[in-house]
Amino acid sequence: MDTQFLIALATMGGLGFIFAGALAIADKKLRVEENPLIGDINDVLPGANCGGCGYAGCYDFACHAADKSAPSNGCPVGGTETALSIARLLGEEAGEVVRFLPRVLCRGGNVEAVKKYSTYHGPVTCSAMDLLSGGDKLCFYGCLSGGDCVTACPFGAMVMGENGLPEVIESLCTGCGKCVKACPRNIIEMHPANRKVFVFCKSHDDPKTSKSVCSVSCMGCSICARKSDGGVVMDNNLAIIDYDKLELEKIPFEKCTTKAIRVIEMVEK
Amino acid sequence: MSKSNSPLNDFMNGIWKQNPIFKQVLGTCPTLAVTVSIVNGVAMGLATTFVLLFSSLIISMIKKLIPNQVRIAAYIVVIATFVTIVDIVMKAQFPDLSKALGPFIPLIVVNCIILGRAEAFASKNTVVRSGFDALGMGAGFTLALIVIGSIREILGSNKLFGFVVLPDTVEPMLIFILPAGAFLTLGILFGIANNYEQKKKDKEIQKAITAERSTKLVTAPASVQTETEEA
Amino acid sequence: MFKSLVHPGSFKGGVHPAEAKELSMDSPFERMPNPKMIYLPLSQHAGKESKLLVAKGSLVKKGELLAEPDGFISAPIHSPVNGAVTKISKTANLSGVPKTVIEISVSEESEPSYLEAIDFKTANKTELLDRIKEAGIVGMGGAAFPAFVKLSPPPGKKIDKLIINAAECEPYLTRDYRLMLEYTDELISGIEILMKIIGVDCVIGIEDNKPKAVEILKNKLGNRTDITVRVLPVKYPQGAEKMLIYAVTGKKVPPGKLPMDVGVVMQNVGTAISVFRAVALGEPQIEAYVSVTGGGITKPRNIIVPVGTPVSEILDFCGGLKPDAIKVVAGGPMMGNNLYDYNAPVMKATSGLLILTEAESQPGESIPCLRCGKCIEVCPVNLMPTRLSQYSKLQRFEDAEASGILVCMECGCCAYECPANIPLVQWIKLGKKEVMKIKQQERKSA
Amino acid sequence: MELLLIFLSAAIVNNFVLSYFLGICPFIGVSNKLTSAFSMGVATTFVLVLTAVVTWMINNLILLPAGLDYLQYVSFILVIASLVQFVEMFIKKTSQPLYRALGIYLPLITTNCAILGLALFMALRDYSMMESIFFGLGAGTGFTLALVIMAGIREELELADIPKPFRGVPITLITAGLLAMAFMGFSGLI
Amino acid sequence: MNNVTKMLVTLVVIGAISGGLLAKIFEWADPQIKANAQRETERAIFVVHPEGKKQEKLTGIPDELYKVMDDKGNLIGYAMPVKGNGFQGVIKMMMGVSPDLKKITGLTVLDQVETPGLGSEITKESFTDQFKKVDPTPAIVGKKGATETANDILTITGATISSKAVVKIMNLGLDELRKLKKEGKI
């Protein structure tokens, strides 16, 4: 064994010793406890930082999930799989995650809704149009067709249909609810995916006005409310469905002249 | 899932899906610095692959023995050792290349690809898989370097592999062998890569949209439906 | 440091749009015949909508109380005509928000049911203030803030100056100018009433493009020291509250504060005249003094109409629109509301109806911000409008708030000047709305 | 004067990021917010100066006398890795706000080639202790400068309508290229 | 084994293995690296002295300087490595002069980081060969556009600074040689 070899050996060994020692001491003296669960949970989250859970990003949710101030199934994007993983990490069983989907409750598209005299000039976003009494359409309650919900969707699950009404692509939708927040007219609502009957109108206008501004509005005739034994109630010229009392058979769909109350159905082509 | 665990898959991963440069944005420093010519790019790529392979193997072998607090320090010493070996061997055997790559050989130590793969893959997987992963990453890195190197060499000095490929009348754009040109080239390539991915994604979304549109109807329930409705 | 260099009595920034006042400045007020129908919104003022007191079918008399104030910041509504209530519905008011509206079919004129006249020389402060409240007088400067609220500052605030805003800095409008020429005595008496209520001296701030009005006021006032006239350079928005206070007193109203925080109460010329009429004649605020002008109207003129008169009737009265009219605006060109429903009614604070042609309004495609900085240069409150609008566009409302979006008074200088034609004010309004929403939520959750 | 020149040269003329391609990863990664860019710059500068001192000692007191210069890479990187870890722990313990501001960037610094590059340059150029410190300071300042300019630009670019494929890393690289082009004006200054 | 010992042992062992391994490899490679460097220097020396056949390093002086002999062992000149600052960084060159220091026999650039394609043109023979023609006393001068006297060197278009740096370094090297000559050391 030559000296060169030994010196090299000793130098590196020595340096290793010094720094390992320093780090060991530092580790002892300077340790700060952090819940290791946070990191683990963060790892199983989708990492889209969409905020659908109501917390400021995935890491924040992980922090809250770790000390159980957020439910393990709180991540709407990750779905059941993520919920199960988190639950497993936390040592609990996850509750059933009900899938929620956004429903656009207005059918007053470019064809149905009546336009104003004046054409709107300005930024084509719903929120900006809402400021100027709603862009081109006369209705104060309906869809503005500006596509704020489409821009807001981080997953490309909202598209603007040809008639100027947004459509939800269910297979891409994660139920994060951003479109709901984006809509200045509050016509998008989250509903359980299996809920199919809706009143597709939000207008509180009196019958005459609502008929004059849109051909598919709920005119507040209240026929459905009278026939459905509390399944539908009237609120200021608008039919509202009470899903707890709803009995589908009792709703007189054929009596609704504007077809405001309808069912979503999947039909195979 | 079982398919993605195969060594071949680990290898292919690095070539495009998780290409260290275009997807993970790792190891940009040597990428920009050495790609003035293809030869340099290839040499750098091979050197990096060598270090990547051996350090991944060693790290996945000894991962259980290392306490967490000195994990980074230990890994990086292993990496640095292999880099030094490459450096010494190159100086002895390929002095010209060693001169061209200059100070960038030692910087392989801090190439984020290597520590990144050590952390993200080798410290969690078996020796065999780590080996293939390292090879894949190395190959992806080398390929990227070759692409960038060839563009810069052609545009910047009219040459490819050191041979003149464009007629004399075309004056080379020197900027491409300068730092600024390196940034611009990589930026544009990156944009092209993103564009490709974007298109792929858009297609998927488009597919989902058309699939859904054909099946969805807003109507009264079938039982009471009285008239045909618009789709 | 540079204060001395600035024109004394002027603020930094501002713009000089074409004044175009000559269109209507020489036509005296005319009384328009009563329309057949009156549409009376219950929300003609800042604050809460008034509480309805009549029902469909009620017969009402001119001056009769139809709705009472609901809360402190609110105002009563009186019937401007004799007639019958035909319908109570929710329709758009001038700003296009659905609000409750009383529809009255107008019948023959007869004895109005006014309040009792008061001799303001002998009446005390509370009597006068109560009368202003009862008569439903709102500020005529644009915001339609109930006048008595401004006149009853909370105990801690010491007021040392009354400023009468006669700047009328909005281009085109000539209402205040005509009021000053034709109702000079009423104006001075109205000012005296206001002075009596708050017990301070008064300054009338007026732009120097109204020499006739200055002359007549100076003549009438003579050597009075309690009411003085301050002539100010023409610059928009010289008549904005903060700007005028700065011009007259040199005090700056800090962001988020009110004029009374710097010891100032400000009222508009029109308000002062309404105050006089309410006190001396017992007449509630049921008439609107309106300039109908712009390049798109056949006969520009100044008119007096009952509050609630539909715009369409007024347009017809003024000879109808010219073929090249493209825009009808309620208010001035800088801050007025664009109308799309010409059956919308004139309200208490409506100062003008403006019919603009394309050449005048120059609507254009907007292009991305060119960062020329002109909006920043002209902003009278030193904001960065382009930044604010971008934040609002990208929904970065926290950044917008931090950059002072709530200080914006929507004067429109920035958008007027913007070479890229960006609807800056629209974006900023949107941002303000969202910031307020967020703040409200915070307050709720806190 | 000599020291000042070393400082300026490292900070501006031969900017580590823009002309030596050192520290590109954090340059791309952490330059999207001005505040974090500045924090990162300060943290890096701190580590750079510390590294300059420690590696100078190791190089000149141990490696060179013993003829072990081939151990430079290994020993330098060991020093850097341990230093960074140590600094991270120290800040985490002593000041939580500082940790939140700087600490999260510290693990990134280990693999910042600017640090190792600095140590190797120093060794190559035979700098004295004092020169090394100024070199480290200059390199750190240059790094911070590049990072802060970039962050300023990127915050501005958030408002821009950049073609989709170019958003993020590509536009950062292109901007860096243009900046590097602009900084060429300084060449030959010192 | 507790954690601290484990940490210590791990790093010490890894460090020691690394040190040892590298020592062994270096031991194997060192002669070759030295030989490479030697070959490089020698090649440069014979480039600047094309007729030279043998070279010998001068000892006893502070500078690195080589005596160059023809195959008969006659001194045909000196070769001196010189370096200095260029436009972007250090320029290293090998300079050959006649024994009386009156004539430059050759010049080759060993190392430079000048702007590629511009400053780096100083490595081209079209530039370096100029030095063979000029009169190095009292000093060489870099000129733009056209040469006027025998002392002038034509600078490269667009790379004036690099060219002038080369001239400056040459002059400094020559001064050094003249000093040595004066002192009788060569």
Add this chain to the structure above:
Amino acid sequence: MDAATAVELKNKTILTSTPHVHSKLSAQKAMWLVVISLLPPLVMGVIYFGLYQLVVVLAALAGAVMTESAIKYIRKQKITILDGSAIITGLLLGLIVPPGLNPVFAFIGSVVAIGFGKEVFGGLGYNIFNPALVGRAFLQAAYPVAMTTWSAPAMAVDTVTKATPLSLFKFEAIASKGGVDAMSLFLGNVGGSIGETSSIAILVGMVFLIAMKVLNWRVPLAMIVGLLLFSGIFWLIDPTKFASPIHHLFMGGFMFGAVYMASDWVTSPVTNKGIWIYGMAISLIVVMIRLFGGLPEGVMYAILIMNGFVPLINRYTKPVIFGAEK
């Protein structure tokens, strides 16, 4: 309302936010005014350096216009050639290259200017760096030899050499006294880029732009004040070694840069305070590069570098909100 009016109004009236009137200066008009203001330097350039320069300028113009159209087409956006901005970029680039440059290079420069300088950032209004200068800097780095080969003005009475006054001063140490007199600098009868030599033509353009309110006069003023100040300091230290401030003012591309380049709306600070800082800093860098740097001229680089700082300057020169000052 009577039915006729209503029908007439329908589909014709518009609904916009406030304000309802607008100043006469639109961006498009401003751009064309800049194009007009570039004519005097162009004419002088052609007079001094010959008709061939028109080919160079046209090549640059073509490059700019074609690139912009192509990119807009690919991005499926409206083609916006008529807004004049690409034309300005092309024209500017054509005027800041050496006379007699290979038109192919001018074309390439314009392609880069529009591609890398502007469109990659999203097009008009979003670019960080002045596009024309990006193109020029690219050419300088790509074809350094061609970009530093200056032909003498054909009309010059006392043709000095092929070198520009700046490089004379830099490399041959010909300071104010021996070299070029201030008058020919002012008239532009010297070597230099096509459009930059004639200060008087540039001043004409400047006065026009200021009068039309397109140019913020603070930019050129800040730069001129800064230049006189910083170069004056060195001149006072050693007038034999350093050129006089007046020479600095009219030498090289300073005036052109101050009037047409630094003042570009998009790439200069938005606040007036910021503009002072920006202008002075440009001048400081110019003086440093001219006096101590490796290059004879630094106006282009100085402006580009400060373009990079503009976002930071904007951020830290935010005006104090009315009434918030303490």
